[in-house]
Every structure is written in C-alpha cells, then in structure tokens.
Amino acid sequence: MAPQDRLTATFTRADRVAPTPLRSIPQLRVDGLSVSYGPHEVVTNVSFELGRGESLALIGESGSGKSTIARAVLRLLPSGGHATGRVAFDGQEVLGISERGFRPLRGRAIGFVPQDPANSLNPVRTIGAQAQEAAALLDEPDKAIRKQLILETFAQVGLDTPLRVYDSYPHQLSGGMLQRVLIGLAILPRPALLVADEPTSALDVTIQKRILDLLTRLQHDLKISLLLITHDLAIAAERADSLVVLKDGVIQEAGRTASVFSSPASAYAKKLRADVPALNPDRYAALRDTGFRSLKTGQAPKIEVSAVTKTFTVDGKALTAVDDLSFSVPAGTTHALVGESGSGKTTTVRLLLGLEGPDTGSISVAGEQITGRSPEALRTVWRHLQLVYQNPFTSLDPTWTIERLVREPLDRFKIGTRKERDERVREALANVGLGEHLLSRKPGALSGGQRQRVAIARSLVLKPDVIVLDEPTSALDVSVQAGIVEVLLSLQATLGLTYVFVSHDLALVRQLAHTVSVMHRGRIVEHGTVADIFDNPQQPYTRSLLASIPSGGNDVAHMRTRAFG
Structure with missing residues (x-):
C-alpha cells in the first residue's frame, strides 16, 4: 500500500463522524462557559455552536477572553484556571472528564495552531524531530512511513521543499514557512476540529492571505470545522461563517457573519468595525x-x-x-x-x-x-532623528520607571536644568495622551498601547524633526492601533x-x-x-x-x- 493510500485508509473519519440521524449535532457546543483565576472571572457565561465543516471566529481585543475560551476547549488552561459550564465535542461532554479521558481527543480529533511559531517550536531540534512527535498520534509503528506521511502533509500545506523543511531548524525557515509547519502538524492526524489562535498576526499581508487561503482550502478538503481566533474583523468577515464578538470575557454580539458584519448591533462591534x-x-x-x-x-x-x-x-x-x-x-x-x-x-x-x-x-x-x-x-x-521600534516591550528597559525611560535622552544630551527636564517629560507624555500618574510605573504594569505611547513620548522628548517608525503597531490590536495612529497624525499636524x-x-x-x-x-x-x-x-x-x-x-x-x- 502506498503511503498516501495508507494515510487515507488509516485516518478515515468514518469512525468519528456521527451517523446520518445525528448530523444535526454540532461539532462543538459551548454552553454557559465561565473561566476564573482565583476570585477573578475572565470569561462569563459564554455560549455558541460550531457546525460540522463550518467556521466560527471569536473576535475582540487583547483581554477579551478569545484565547482563554480556546484553551478551555482544548483543556489547556494554565495552572490556577478553573472552567465551569459545558463544552461538548461531537456530542460528548469534555469539560468534566478527566485529563486521561480527554487526552485521546487532543491532537487527534481536536487540532491546535498556536499564534507564534517562534515560541511554539523548539529552536534546538529539527522540524523533522518535532514532526515525529506529532506523527506518534498516527499509531503507525514504521518510522519511515511516518516520515513519508509528514512530507506529504508538508507538501499539502504548500511547502515546496518538504525534505529540506524536515531537515531544517526553525531559525532556518521564514515566519510563513514556520506557520505552515504548525498547520501541517495540526492536520497530520486529520482532526475533526481545528483551533487556530491568531495564525497570521505577525505575517506579511501576502503571506497572511496564503495562510488564510490554506486554512479555507483544508477546511473544505478535509471537512474540518474551524474555530478561528482573531482581533481583525475584516479577516473574520472574509473567513468565518459565524462570528462571536467578545469584550472583557462577555459576548457582545453573535450571529452569522453577513449579519454581524454588515449591520453590527452592539456599540463595541461597531467600534471594532470602525477601527x-x-x-x-x-x-x-x-x-x-x-x-x-x-x-x-x-x-x-x-x-x-x-x-x-x-x-x-x-x-x-x-x-x-x-x-x-x-x-x-x-x-x-x-x-x-x-x-x-x-x-x-x-x-x-x-x-x-x-x-x-x-x-x-x-x-x-x-x-x-x-x-x-x-x-x-x-x-x-x-x-533630530529618532526611532520608534516595533515592539515596545523589548525596546523599553523593564526595570526602569516610565519617568526615567522618557527622561534618559534629555540626560544623555544634557539638555536643560533638572526642572526643565521634568517639564519636558510631562509634556511629552501629555502629547501622547498619558497622564503623570504613570511616571512611577514600569513597562510591565502598562498595556501594549500604553507602552507604545511611552516609546513615542521618549522619541518626542528631544523635539526631533524626523521620526522613523518601524512597524510601530504590528503587535497591537486594531483598536489600540487606531489610537496610536491618531496620536501620530495629531502630533504631525501640530508639531x-x-x-x-x-x-x-x-x-x-x-x-x-x-x-x-x-x-x-x-x-x-x-x-x-x-x-x-x-x-x-x-x-x-x-x-x-x-x-x-x-x-x-x-x-x-x-x-x-x-x-x-
């Protein structure tokens, strides 16, 4: 039997797809899901259904609960997380079963594509070595056949040189190739449900389109149900049959994509669309x-x-x-x-x-x-020429206060008296919409948008003529990004x-x-x-x-x- 025939024969979905009378049972049903960390509830009474072979997008800003819901479905909540409610996969309640009982589903029946391939793949092991771990879910004892199945899956997800990818280390591949590797490893066991958590957030627009097209094609070819996590309403509108809009762990709006996208009813969904x-x-x-x-x-x-x-x-x-x-x-x-x-x-x-x-x-x-x-x-x-980096979390010293970070350029160039420097620091923060109450805080205590505003204030404090902005909003949600763009254009108009x-x-x-x-x-x-x-x-x-x-x-x-x- 040829490897590709074995792949089809071994992983036929007949044993997992419900009989015809049960086709009305959704692939995934979430009822009254709440997630807490200690006394703090981060997801509250969330309910939705994902039909077989359909796609549903969870959308919202950082902190809205999207990834927490996905991890609750996958039973991957971090230590201290506690989920209540009901999660049914293929008609089977999975939230209340033991880890041992759920483990056969994770990876095999429910696949997961994480957000950041750079952090999801081991940098000191080859792609092939890590792929063999995923192939262990295939119950195929022959390592050579497992390798052939891996190479065929890599080709299926659009990797033109599967063998080179197999033998490479993660740092030798581009971001788009690494994301395809993760998708390939997730679909290798032919799951019924694929959970994709912001699968294109760090990719170029053309690579993003290729990855999204790939997910759409795989969803069709393999009859996979897709749960897509994204903060981008435009992506969700293009790629999902249904939308669930979240804010602070609470559903603001839900329904078929065409309805939510064209005529959002909630103020929050309208704001997301405007951003x-x-x-x-x-x-x-x-x-x-x-x-x-x-x-x-x-x-x-x-x-x-x-x-x-x-x-x-x-x-x-x-x-x-x-x-x-x-x-x-x-x-x-x-x-x-x-x-x-x-x-x-x-x-x-x-x-x-x-x-x-x-x-x-x-x-x-x-x-x-x-x-x-x-x-x-x-x-x-x-x-007179300043730079705002892509990622403020890595460009700002985490041990310094905001006051020291913004003030440092003035100290290095020995500009003004101490009082004048204090005034310029406060002026720079005010210019980017931040208050003096943040002066004593450190970057870790701020949101992503606040950190980027601090980085802009730091570049402004010398009153430069030119600012180079290197992907200054690529790590931010669209709503936070909109605020940064407005700040930049307002400063340009006034200064x-x-x-x-x-x-x-x-x-x-x-x-x-x-x-x-x-x-x-x-x-x-x-x-x-x-x-x-x-x-x-x-x-x-x-x-x-x-x-x-x-x-x-x-x-x-x-x-x-x-x-x-």
Whole structure:
C-alpha cells in the first residue's frame, strides 16, 4: 500500500463522524462557559455552536477572553484556571472528564495552531524531530512511513521543499514557512476540529492571505470545522461563517457573519468595525490634510536618499540588501516603505539612522549628511532623528520607571536644568495622551498601547524633526492601533513632524501616509502618492500586495460557498 493510500485508509473519519440521524449535532457546543483565576472571572457565561465543516471566529481585543475560551476547549488552561459550564465535542461532554479521558481527543480529533511559531517550536531540534512527535498520534509503528506521511502533509500545506523543511531548524525557515509547519502538524492526524489562535498576526499581508487561503482550502478538503481566533474583523468577515464578538470575557454580539458584519448591533462591534484600516481608509483624512498641504506647496525635502546600495556577505556569498535606492521625504509629511519580509525595509532604516554605512550613494537628513560620519559626529543628527521600534516591550528597559525611560535622552544630551527636564517629560507624555500618574510605573504594569505611547513620548522628548517608525503597531490590536495612529497624525499636524513609516500593513499605510515606496528584493519598484499607488498601481508586485489586504468583502465568502456547496 502506498503511503498516501495508507494515510487515507488509516485516518478515515468514518469512525468519528456521527451517523446520518445525528448530523444535526454540532461539532462543538459551548454552553454557559465561565473561566476564573482565583476570585477573578475572565470569561462569563459564554455560549455558541460550531457546525460540522463550518467556521466560527471569536473576535475582540487583547483581554477579551478569545484565547482563554480556546484553551478551555482544548483543556489547556494554565495552572490556577478553573472552567465551569459545558463544552461538548461531537456530542460528548469534555469539560468534566478527566485529563486521561480527554487526552485521546487532543491532537487527534481536536487540532491546535498556536499564534507564534517562534515560541511554539523548539529552536534546538529539527522540524523533522518535532514532526515525529506529532506523527506518534498516527499509531503507525514504521518510522519511515511516518516520515513519508509528514512530507506529504508538508507538501499539502504548500511547502515546496518538504525534505529540506524536515531537515531544517526553525531559525532556518521564514515566519510563513514556520506557520505552515504548525498547520501541517495540526492536520497530520486529520482532526475533526481545528483551533487556530491568531495564525497570521505577525505575517506579511501576502503571506497572511496564503495562510488564510490554506486554512479555507483544508477546511473544505478535509471537512474540518474551524474555530478561528482573531482581533481583525475584516479577516473574520472574509473567513468565518459565524462570528462571536467578545469584550472583557462577555459576548457582545453573535450571529452569522453577513449579519454581524454588515449591520453590527452592539456599540463595541461597531467600534471594532470602525477601527479596521481596510474598511475605513479615509478615517484620518482631516488630520492628514496638513501633510498633503505641505506636499502640494513643495516643501524642501527633510530626507534625501540618493542611489544607495548596501551589500552583505552571507555564507561567503554577496547579498544585495538595498539596490540603487532613491527617495525624498518633504518636511511635515509621512513617507511609507512597504514590502514583504526581505524586501530591504529594515536595512533602509539602519542606513537612515547611520547604524550601517552604504557601499555607494548618499543620505542626508535636514541637510546634514549621514554617510561617512563617525558615531560621535552622528550624535548631533540623532538628536533630530529618532526611532520608534516595533515592539515596545523589548525596546523599553523593564526595570526602569516610565519617568526615567522618557527622561534618559534629555540626560544623555544634557539638555536643560533638572526642572526643565521634568517639564519636558510631562509634556511629552501629555502629547501622547498619558497622564503623570504613570511616571512611577514600569513597562510591565502598562498595556501594549500604553507602552507604545511611552516609546513615542521618549522619541518626542528631544523635539526631533524626523521620526522613523518601524512597524510601530504590528503587535497591537486594531483598536489600540487606531489610537496610536491618531496620536501620530495629531502630533504631525501640530508639531510639523516628518515620518518615515515602515510597515507590511498596506491598509494602515493608506490611512497614515502621504507618499509610498514599494520595495521588492532591495529595489523600489513603484513610488508615488498614496492615491496614485493604491488607486492605480502599475506593477504586478504592487497589485499582488494590494489584492492581499483583507477587506471583509465577498470574494472569499463566495469561494467558501463554492467549496462547501
């Protein structure tokens, strides 16, 4: 028997799919689920049903209870977590059974795709070694056959070189490939239910679309029920048959996707919809007008990048990270650099900041040359050129207070008296909407949105002319992201700041930026105003990026309708 035939024969779903008279029994039914940690209840009286072969999305901000519900279903709540209510899988009550009784279901009948593959895979073991652990659920004693089944599953999830992936370590694969590995390991035993917890949150928009398309196709091909956890209403609207909207562990709204998405009844669902960039491209048009006026009046360039090339040597081979790069940014405007991972965005940022020197070409900021300067000479430039990192949790010292973090640049540049520095710290916090009561706190005591506002305040305290924003909202929920965007545009309108905005989120770029450079393999393939690029893209690569933006439209819904009949 060929391995692929064995896969089909061994894992036929006939033994798990209910007989015809019981087809009305939902694949998953949750009744009155509540979850507590000690006296603190984080999920309250949640109920929903997921039909066989259908998809349901749990949506809401961080802390809304989405992942807690998923972990309660999977019986993976951390120590101290206590769940009450009823969870029935395939008609069988599973919340009250013993761990020993539930273990045969986890992995085999109920698969799980976690959010972050970097933290879910062991970095010191090969993908193949970890895949063999998942293949142990197959009850196939022959290791060679198990390996063949793993390779076939890797091919099924779109990994073009399954054997290379099998022999690789996690750090040797891209984020998109690692996410496909996790999906492959989850579907290897052919589960009836797949729980996917934010499976695309850290991926480029094109890779995100491929992963979501993959999940939709697998759901159809394998007749899997899909429980999707996401904070993005546009993704949920495209990919799910039903939605459950959560806030603070309580259901705000639930129903079929078309109804909830087109006519949300709850104030919270309406807010979520308003905060999705793809659905509201002109939300900040009035705030951006100041920058557009600067663009139209021909303001002098604050940043000029001319014919810059940068090559690195990797494993003895020359790799051109940036190739003949040229663009300029007028004062008081926002210029976006967009493209997939590996397009050269990060290298461009490092060159702008003087952290790397170009092989050829020149870079100037506010008329001062960056190229060729010593670190000491760059200090005067850095005072007027600041950076906001992608992840504030790792860029802010967790042992320092907020006051010390924001104040440090003033201390290093010896600006003003102690009293003047105190005043500037409070002014910077006020500019980003934070109060003085946070001064004595440490980053760990703040929310993700508050930490990012602190990072922005830290960059503002020197009163720079230019701020480089490196994926400043990629780790944030859409609602928190909306608040950060409003802060940035308000500051630009009042202080005349110039931004370089690096992002893979094209919908957010449309809301925030005035001009755009589309990068691909180190080169700019298209450049122009936001309207030019988004409304009339000239290059196939740009069109593919724009086509990948989730919009909550009907294309994927129609695809699901065709697939499921």
